[in-house]
Amino acid sequence: MLAKAIAKESGAVFINVRVSNLMSKWFGDAQKLVAAVFSLAYKLQPAIIFIDEVDSFLGQRRATDHEAMAIMKTEFMALWDGFTTDQNARVMVLGATNRPAELDEAILRRFSQVFEIGKPDCDDREKILKVILKTERVEDTIDLYHIARLCEGYTGSDLFELCKQAAYNPLRDLLNEEKAKKTRQLQAPRPLSQLDFEKALAASMKTSIGVDEHNGYSSCSST
Numbered sequence: 001m002l003a004k005a006i007a008k009e010s011g012a013v014f015i016n017v018r019v020s021n022l023m024s025k026w027f028g029d030a031q032k033l034v035a036a037v038f039s040l041a042y043k044l045q046p047a048i049i050f051i052d053e054v055d056s057f058l059g060q061r062r063a064t065d066h067e068a069m070a071i072m073k074t075e076f077m078a079l080w081d082g083f084t085t086d087q088n089a090r091v092m093v094l095g096a097t098n099r100p101a102e103l104d105e106a107i108l109r110r111f112s113q114v115f116e117i118g119k120p121d122c123d124d125r126e127k128i129l130k131v132i133l134k135t136e137r138v139e140d141t142i143d144l145y146h147i148a149r150l151c152e153g154y155t156g157s158d159l160f161e162l163c164k165q166a167a168y169n170p171l172r173d174l175l176n177e178e179k180a181k182k183t184r185q186l187q188a189p190r191p192l193s194q195l196d197f198e199k200a201l202a203a204s205m206k207t208s209i210g211v212d213e214h215n216g217y218s219s220c221s222s223t
Contacts, residue, residue: 002117003050003094012046012092019057031075038079038091046090054095055102073104080110119155122148128156132163137191147197158204165200166192 007014017037041047051057058073083089095111097103108114120128125148133144151159170189 003048003096006094007048007050010046010048012048012090013041013044015041015044015047015049017049017051019051019053031072034072034075035079038083041091042083042089047092049091049093051093051095053097054107055097055099058095058104058107077106077110119153122152125151125154125159128159129163132160133192136163136167137188139191139193142192142194142197147194147201150198150201162197162200162204165204166196169196169199 003016004014006012015037037049041049058076080093083091083093093110095107100114122145126145129144129148151162154162170192174187174189
C-alpha cells in the first residue's frame with residue numbers, strides 16, 4: 001500500500017512485479033520477461049517498479065541457485081544499471097522485504113535509500129482493519145478497536161491475513177447450512193462477527209518480523 005501511495009503522490013505509473021510471473025518453464029523466457037518489465041516502465045515513465053518480498057528474487061547468491069534464476073538476477077541488475085546511468089530515464093525500483101539480511105550485497109548497493117517501516121500501533125491497526133474491511137459485510141456491533149488491541153505486534157500483512165481467515169467462517173457456516181438442508185439456493189454469507197475474529201486470532205500465526213530480521217534492518221541501513 002505504501003508503494004502505491006508513493007506512486008500516486010509522485011504521479012508515476014505503478015508496476016507491481018510478482019516473482020512468480022517472471023519465472024517460466026522455458027529457458028530464456030525469464031530474461032525476456034524481465035526486459036519487458038523495464039521496457040514497459042521506460043515507455044510509461046515516470047514509473048515505479050515495485051518488487052514485494054524482494055529477497056525471494058534478489059537474495060544472496062548461493063551455489064544451489066538454479067542457473068535460470070542466476071541469469072535472471074544478472075539481467076535485472078544490468079537493466080537497472082542502465083536506467084541509473086540514463087539521464088532521460090525516470091524509473092525507480094522499489095523493493096519490500098521482511099528479511100533484509102538475505103538480500104544480495106550487490107542489490108543493496110543499488111538501493112540508494114533503505115527505510116525501516118515500524119509496526120503499527122493500536123490506533124493505526126484499527127485504521128488498517130477499517131481499510132481492509134471497508135467493502136466487506138460486518139456486524140454493526142463489531143469492535144475493531146478491541147480487535148486491534150488484541151493484535152499487538154501485527155503488521156499490515158498480518159492483519160490482512162487475519163481478516164482473510166475470519167472471512168472463512170461465514171463461508172463455512174453457509175456451506176454447512178446448505179449441506180444440512182441439502183439445498184443449493186444462492187444466498188450471501190452472513191456478515192463478519194466479533195466471534196469470527198476471535199476464532200481467527202486464536203488460530204493465527206503472525207508472519208511479522210522477529211529480532212533477527214530487525215537486526216538485519218540495522219545492518220542494511222549502515223551499508
